[in-house]
Amino acid sequence: MTQEWVPKIVDTSVPSGARTYDFLLGGAHNFAADRSMADQVEKAVPGIRDAARLNRAFLARAVRLLIDQGIRQFLDVGSGIPTVGNVHEIAQQHDPDCRVVYVDRDPVAVAHSELMLSGNERAGIAHADMRNPESILASEPARRLLNFDEPLGLLFLLVLHWVPDEADPRALMTRYRDAIAPGSHLVITHMTDDAQKDKIDTVAGIVRSSRGDGQVFPRSRAEIAALFGDFELLEPGLVPTGTWRVSGPGDITDNTEMNELSYAGVARKPQP
Numbered sequence: 001m002t003q004e005w006v007p008k009i010v011d012t013s014v015p016s017g018a019r020t021y022d023f024l025l026g027g028a029h030n031f032a033a034d035r036s037m038a039d040q041v042e043k044a045v046p047g048i049r050d051a052a053r054l055n056r057a058f059l060a061r062a063v064r065l066l067i068d069q070g071i072r073q074f075l076d077v078g079s080g081i082p083t084v085g086n087v088h089e090i091a092q093q094h095d096p097d098c099r100v101v102y103v104d105r106d107p108v109a110v111a112h113s114e115l116m117l118s119g120n121e122r123a124g125i126a127h128a129d130m131r132n133p134e135s136i137l138a139s140e141p142a143r144r145l146l147n148f149d150e151p152l153g154l155l156f157l158l159v160l161h162w163v164p165d166e167a168d169p170r171a172l173m174t175r176y177r178d179a180i181a182p183g184s185h186l187v188i189t190h191m192t193d194d195a196q197k198d199k200i201d202t203v204a205g206i207v208r209s210s211r212g213d214g215q216v217f218p219r220s221r222a223e224i225a226a227l228f229g230d231f232e233l234l235e236p237g238l239v240p241t242g243t244w245r246v247s248g249p250g251d252i253t254d255n256t257e258m259n260e261l262s263y264a265g266v267a268r269k270p271q272p
């Protein structure tokens, strides 16, 4: 039986990255195919749920830092299925005037974001592919809510590793960086195989053989650093996600290997 909230275009027999991640975070918007992929990943990499949780905890710290830097508008690309601690919740709790635009290609993520944001005039979602920045920058919620002449927070969390090298992620990020004003901040987390190659190879293999909605391409620290271009990395730089400005027990894990599956960084666009 298909639940009412499932958009008609969704083939629930094919796993999606968004719904598999939702399951790993303890969410309810996933199907047997997604749970089967998550189970395989968990078996191969016990503790992977910790890595997902650490990423969400980093998101909260990064948004609070941007708020402290005076940022009041956010573009969150590959935002996923809404879960606890979404960008607009953290930002608008601090200042209700904050504006947030989410972007995802996954229809379930978009449908749930629309539901969650109905009645919130300062937040919206665009159904778009991050490989087409112009469609995102010109989308209805971006035109309505964002002012590209003012600094904004541009977030790409656990999403850029879905872009293959052939699609030139460096050139793609240049287009985004060029579109935003000096003083803007770019926030990235990205899967890496620098420290845990066997585990990450296994995850990439499971995703590849799942015939789902894409493949993952882990990158080295140097390759991920290049995605920031000439933006200035704030302290402590590009570091394992579970070590970036940690401030409480929810930010860390005893399973230190789970810290090493991704890098996290926040960088500011310099004045010309």
Ligand SMILES: C[S@@+](CC[C@H](N)C(=O)[O-])C[C@H]1O[C@@H](n2cnc3c(N)ncnc32)[C@H](O)[C@@H]1O
Pocket: 017, 018, 021, 055, 056, 059, 077, 078, 079, 080, 081, 103, 104, 105, 106, 109, 128, 129, 130, 131, 156, 157, 158, 159, 162, 214
């Ligand atoms: C692992 S989830 C991360 C969600 C959220 N950013 C976070 O860090 O908690 C990755 C998300 O990126 C989305 N995604 C993957 N490739 C995409 C693309 N080409 N364009 C837009 N979204 C994409 C997936 O649908 C999924 O929702």
